Amino acid sequence: MVQRVPWLLLAAGLSACSGEPQPSAPQPVTVESYDLVVAGGRVIDPESGLDAVRHVGVRDGAVTTISESPLTGVTTVEAAGLVVAPGFIDLHAHGQDPVSSRFQAMDGVTTALELEIGAFPVDRWYARRGGASRINYGASASHQGARLRALGRAMVRANAEGTFSLGESGDGALYRAADDDELARLGELMESGLREGAIGFGFGLGYTPGASHRELLRMFEVAAAHDAPVFVHLRSSGAFTRGGALAPFQEVIANAAATGVALHIVHLNSTSDPLAEEALAMIRGARERGVDVTTEAYPYTASASLIESPLFDGWVGRPSQAYGTLQWVETGERLTPETFESYRRQGGWVIMHGRSEAINEWIVGQPDVIAASDGIPFSEGRAHPRGAGTFARILGHYVRERGALSLMDALRKMTLLPAQRIEGIVPEMARKGRVQVGSDADLTIFDPERIIDRATYDAPDQYSAGIKHVLVAGTFVVRDGALVDGVEPGRPLRGRHYMER
Ligand SMILES: [Zn+2]
Incomplete structure (x- = not known):
């Protein structure tokens, strides 16, 4: 017909x-x-x-x-x-530069969004991107960036676009709670981000240890007032008295239930391991009871971050073999206590090995966990392979070679589900993530027998x-x-x- x-x-x-x-x-x-x-x-x-x-x-x-x-x-x-x-839609792509776009396009990605850490100021970020690109792009308003503006001076590490920062502000603002005036200012800055075109709010809570529970609840209220979604890298589990991987999930799900905000929890894999089943059960349970909460994962057992960030504050004094799970991106070398210290002073990207492949495969196989790369920029040279291989790896390794999920389920996780997640705030997403009459001709055409990732850690x-x-x-x-x-x-x-x- x-x-x-x-x-x-x-x-x-x-x-x-x-x-x-x-x-x-x-x-x-x-x-x-x-x-x-x-x-x-x-x-x-x-x-x-x-x-x-x-x-x-x-x-x-x-x-x-x-x-x-x-x-x-x-x-x-x-x-x-x-x-x-x-075409594949990546909700979590830190590589927002022409070099990264090449790897993304060759992995089937037609839309790559920086929603976790986000951008600040938002209008400057869009202006710098120049209105045209190999693939579609966009960003959330960065809580971390706005927080540095509201609480202190920004002295941050940035990528080629000057937008991605995980480091210290130079005056302790990352570790300090906001007072009432600063909270009000922060809320205003986040709202201004929405007027500058931001796709919701992005939170890197593991990178802003000073942000209080009250601050997070307040920011969710601001987002909810504008029907804007929030994308959250959860607080470190060590921040909770009883610890454990579930407490950070409980914090944001409670805040979402209380405020009605649309909540997206980034990289379930790196945050929940080894409690992925329990964390996902909590997300599903909340969803069944009317809380708008989703999550995502990338199909790798190693994560990556900036070594100078607060994420590594707890690493000093660990047993020396622990440092061997860290791989310096620039050279591929494994770290020692000595090189850890010197690289932490220098700053740069590090890969953290050590999660379970069995749990990784289980997460990838869940049909309601969105596929998102968390790819870091290739503009500075080497990076984590996830920025180049996430989507082909799911389709080639986990669908074809492992049979961990069906082709239809895999494609839904990388097209329809991410489009639907942000349709409320980006109405044109209703024309993406589908092959239908009237949808945008963002299409990825691949050989299901040959598709595979080739990017490796080395x-x-x-x-x-x-x-x-x-x-x-x-x-x-x-x-x-x-x-x-x-x-x-x-x-x-x-x-x-x-x-x-
Ligand atoms: Zn993250």
Whole structure:
């Protein structure tokens, strides 16, 4: 069956089912030819459940036809034997630079968002990105960044875009509680971030030990007042008197229940291990009782962070073999107590090994845990392999080789679920994460028999294999397995409070 939609109606934002065109309206052109036809691929759309061979017609950056019979287009891509999926949406991508975008596109990603740590000031971040990019981009308002502004002077480590910071502020502000005036100022700064286009609020609580329980509750109230979601790297479990991995989950779930905020807990894998089953049961239980809470994970047993950050405050004095679980990103070397100290003074990225692969695979196999990379920037050279291989690794290793989850479930975790998570604040996400008539032509076309990650801890700068074509708004950013240079179809995605007075 051919589903035909007059493109003029689509362009006007009207539904094709809303009736006959107005008599005075220009006649729609005959939809017989398309800018692009993706012919005969296995089209998978997690929302409708479609999983069948179809021909996809693309016009003006959108999918306008999904047909059982062949179509003709200006350009035709043969997709027999390939999967035609919605472009992958990464809610947790710290690599917000042209180099990182290359790795992301080669891993099938068409939208990469910095929602965990976020950006501050938000308008400056979007301005610096320049309005165009290989893939779509966006950021939340950074609680950490706004907190430094409200409480102290900012003297922070930053990436090439000057936005990513986990380090000390130079005057102890990270470790100090805010007073009432500072809390009020902080709330105002976060609200201004929403008006500058932020996609909700981002919290790196493990990096701001001074933020009190009251401060977090207050910030959730501010977000809830604007129907803005919050993305949270949980407080370190050591911050709770009785410790244990569950207390930080309990704090944010209680705050979400009390305020009604939409809560997204980042990297369940690195935060909950080894209590992943209990933590996820708590999230599911809260959701069943009406709390809007979701979570995500990346498919690796090692995490990564900046060695100078408060995350490593508790490391001094550990047994010397403990330092061997740390790998210095720049050289690949394992650390000793001595090199730990010198690198901590110097600052930089470190990988932390040691989580269980059995638990990792269990988490990856859960259909309601969103796939998100937590990729760190490649703009400074080497990085954690997750920024290059997360999506191909799930599809190649965990779906094909391990059978840990179905292809449909895996694709839902990397397309529909992340789109739905932020549709409330970014309404245009309703056109992403799907392959449907009217959806954006952000498409990832891959070989399910060949797709695999190639980035490793020792050689992270390796593109994934098996991603054949990647389209952003109907434009190839990857074609025949290779990056297309000189194209920037990616656009900024902003929250709906943008420019509100
Ligand atoms: Zn994190």
